[in-house]
Amino acid sequence: MDIERLDQAVQALCIWYRAGHRDLPWRRMPTPYHVWVSEIMLQQTRVQTVLSYYERFMRALPTVQALAEAPEEHLMKLWEGLGYYSRARNLQKAARVICEQYSGEIPCTCEELRTLPGIGPYTAGAIASIAGGQACPAVDGNVLRVVSRLLAREWDIRSQAVKRQAERELAAVIPSDCPGDCNQALMELGAMICLPNGAPLCDSCPVKTLCLAHAAGVEQRFPVRAPKKQRPVEQRMVFLLWKDGRLALRKRPHSGLLAGLWEFPNFLKGEDPEEQLGVQLTNIRPLAHAKHVFTHLEWHMAGFCAQTGDDGLFTWVTQEQLARDIALPSAFRTYRTIALEQFDL
Ligand code: SF4
Structure with a gap:
């Protein structure tokens, strides 16, 4: 039953996404390199912040080879202010592996991508589906929020077991003819409509007739979060x-x-x-x-x-x-x- 609902939702979301979405620079030419760099920058960082960093990064290091060969100080300067600098270091480590083991061609299967430094299941899924056309899910906090509301699941979205379950369920319904659109539609809905803070914009939501949380008027009860530990x-x-x-x-x-x-x-x-x-x-x-x-x-x-x-x-x-x-x-x-x-x- 939930699988049917999810299946109908992803079909509707693909149509909605294709009808119009944000014009982001990495979407204009979604090569594996563009998708990879943008997804790494977008981890823990807002789109508005990433835009200028991304453009500058691509001008300075337009290819995997250029990234692999960049002096460390140059790379760190390009990343300055984005935070989480291990992301930049891992990008370069992975670029070097790609140059040495894949002749500079970024592999486009989830399995190979996940062997590279700094690439986890979400990023691998995003690159493989958007740039490689592989039908694999890309599940992050945004997608988990959307799915937990859609299915009214009492999921603790910080739990790794929950993430794996969402990946399995989405893998069963992701359309093989447009996996990239499907994943980007879920991301877009989470970013623009099914918002994390405050009330989601359900009136504008393309899947509102399918959404169980909306039907019950309890959208903001989801996702459930275990209380955060206080930071030292x-x-x-x-x-x-x-x-x-x-x-x-x-x-x-x-x-x-x-x-x-x-x-x-x-x-x-x-x-x-x-x-x-x-x-x-x-x-x-x-x-x-x-x-x-x-x-x-x-x-x-x-x-x-x-x-x-x-x-x-x-x-x-x-x-x-x-x-x-x-x-x-x-x-x-x-x-x-x-x-x-x-x-x-
Ligand atoms: S109807 Fe509302 S809660 Fe449900 S998926 Fe759409 S925006 Fe999110």
Whole structure:
């Protein structure tokens, strides 16, 4: 019964999608490379934000080969501000595998795509269906929300078991003649009509006559979410440390949070600054506070600027180099802006 309903819904959604949808740059020429890069950028990031990054990325690295060969600093600079930098690193790792093992041709089956770094079931499904015409589902949080409302399922959409079940059910109904349209229609409905926050726009929904949650007037009861665990909070001190008109930067460790990325020196509040920084400080002044939310952690930061005459273990850069060459994680956005505006140190 649910399968029949889902089958009718995906047929109706394909017709609706073909009649008109958002004109997004990666949809204009949906090559495997375009779909792949856009889907990776869209993870955890809004479409409006991705648009300019995507265009710039494609101008700079228009092919898998160019991505595979890009210097790391260049790649990080292109990604600067998008966050979750491991996405960019995995893109490049996968591009290198594609060049070495697939002669530079992105494989277009779900099975092969899933063996590549950074490509999970959703991204593999999106590339294989949109660019490869393979009838496989692409299930993310948006799609789970739509399906759970359509079928009035009390699904906890954070559960991996639920995701697998949705994949199985959609795999049974996805049309083999237009799998890409079907997956994009589900994504489009989730983004434009069956909204995550607030009331969905059911009056404009092409599947409202099939939707069980709508029939019962309980759209917003779905999806069910298990309560979130509270994120731990770290109180940190961040230093804009100046020496002869240059700023101190350092690279983070090669594993863990923001692995291998540049940062302003920072450490847990309560530690001794001179001990932590390994230099003598003068002219210490407080700066703004800032907060950054990672997936599993929050940083609450107190900023300071100071001067030193010691080199310490830092890389010293000018403001021009900071603006032009250095990709700083968005966690430091507030302090980067301040650093670029300070002239008197
Ligand atoms: S009718 Fe409303 S709740 Fe149901 S799928 Fe459409 S937008 Fe979502």
